[in-house]
Amino acid sequence: MHPLLQQDLQSLPELTQAARDLALGYLQGLDERPAARAPRGQAVDAKPMPLQQGAAAAMALFEREWLPTLAGSAGPRYLGFVTGGATPASLLGDWLTSALDQNPTAGWDSEAPVLERQTVAALGEWFGLSAAHSGAFVSGATMSNFVGLALGREWLGEQRGVCVAEQGVAALGPVRILSGAAHSSIHKAASMLGLGRQAVRKVATLPGRDALDPLALEAELGALAGQAAVIVVANAGSVNSGDFDDLRAILALRQRHKFWLHVDAAFGAFAALDSRVADLVSGLDEADSVCVDCHKWMNVPYDSALQFTRRRDLQVRVFQNSAAYLGEVGERPDFVHLTPENSRRWRALPAWFAWAAYGRDGQAEIVTRNLDGARLLGELVAQEPALELLAPVRLNIVCFAVRGADDARAVQALLERLRDSGEAFLTPTFFMDRWAVRAAFSNWRTQAADVRRVFAALRALL
């Protein structure tokens, strides 16, 4: 064994203790740590790598050079993108995932995949999904959307009597992916799947909203009949304003039109946990495939998401990876036959820890508190003459314009000043033809006092 490996093996108790202390220092400082920091720029990229001196030296170097440059993104005032933190239980699960280093891809050597199956089923219940949906952990909502569209593509082939997994996408003919406000990852997935970004077509949305207009969708479906095979991507929580497509109205269209229905419920699925908004995801169980992110509102560390589908047979057709050393697909397919990856991290464990530690009630409390936080910020914004709320706060996103900051550059400049104050991190968007700001609530630590602090920091810059 290399002497440095030997040395580190012997020092494992001290090394893991030191890593724990470093992590704890970060976590305990989160309330005061700047929510985000300006990156130092290109110059640091070219820095030479240091001489190797073992794990303790690597940690000292990391602590000195890199830790001070990192965001407080796991903290309560980081409201950019849709970013969760890590609850204590999910953090423990994540540490153990690394320490135990299981590969739940096949079920020959341990019961790690069984825990994954149980976790997927238990979380599916939170979102109102029945046993007809099975699923797997993937790295994020982008991969979950990718899997959903891959299954949709296979289903379209089935309708035409071809197998895309065997014959390739050329056998399929024209495909359209219809959506009101598709997340950018849908375009990326269309590109990766050989369907092409141009296959994604925007359907008109309801006035002043980014929820799809069901009448416009019906008209599109009518126009495409016999011309193209169709996947509909419904949004349960649009990234700009947290708006929801009417799933029941979309489902009703299936009486007259054939399409695969994928629902991007990356964060919106969690609406099911609060009775004030649970109706927003009514009908989710009837979708053909569903995307839910865990590293957003479930506050599980990156990277973790769920993909669900009612058509596991199609999933096996697309992702099967048969080889003598991996075994047959069988009645209960191993994950190697279900996900884009073969070998993979045991992502289920952090989510299992959160589920086992806090359960539905604990998760519901986070959702409810975040909804209250978003509503509070919405009220403060609505009362401030220099700001203009662009959409009602339907879930956890507050979308607003800043008077005087009418273009991308001005909004960006304002948000950079806010970031540099260390008080909060928010991200820009373009909504209803206006450059705007959005604040997304999904961190388990965010309290009403944080909301007031974010607002005060913002107002000080107006």
Ligand SMILES: Cc1ncc(COP(=O)(O)O)c(C=O)c1O
């Ligand atoms: C609705 C929606 N879908 C997909 C994604 C992509 O998520 P990820 O970055 O986890 O792949 C996001 C991220 O914000 C999202 O909000």
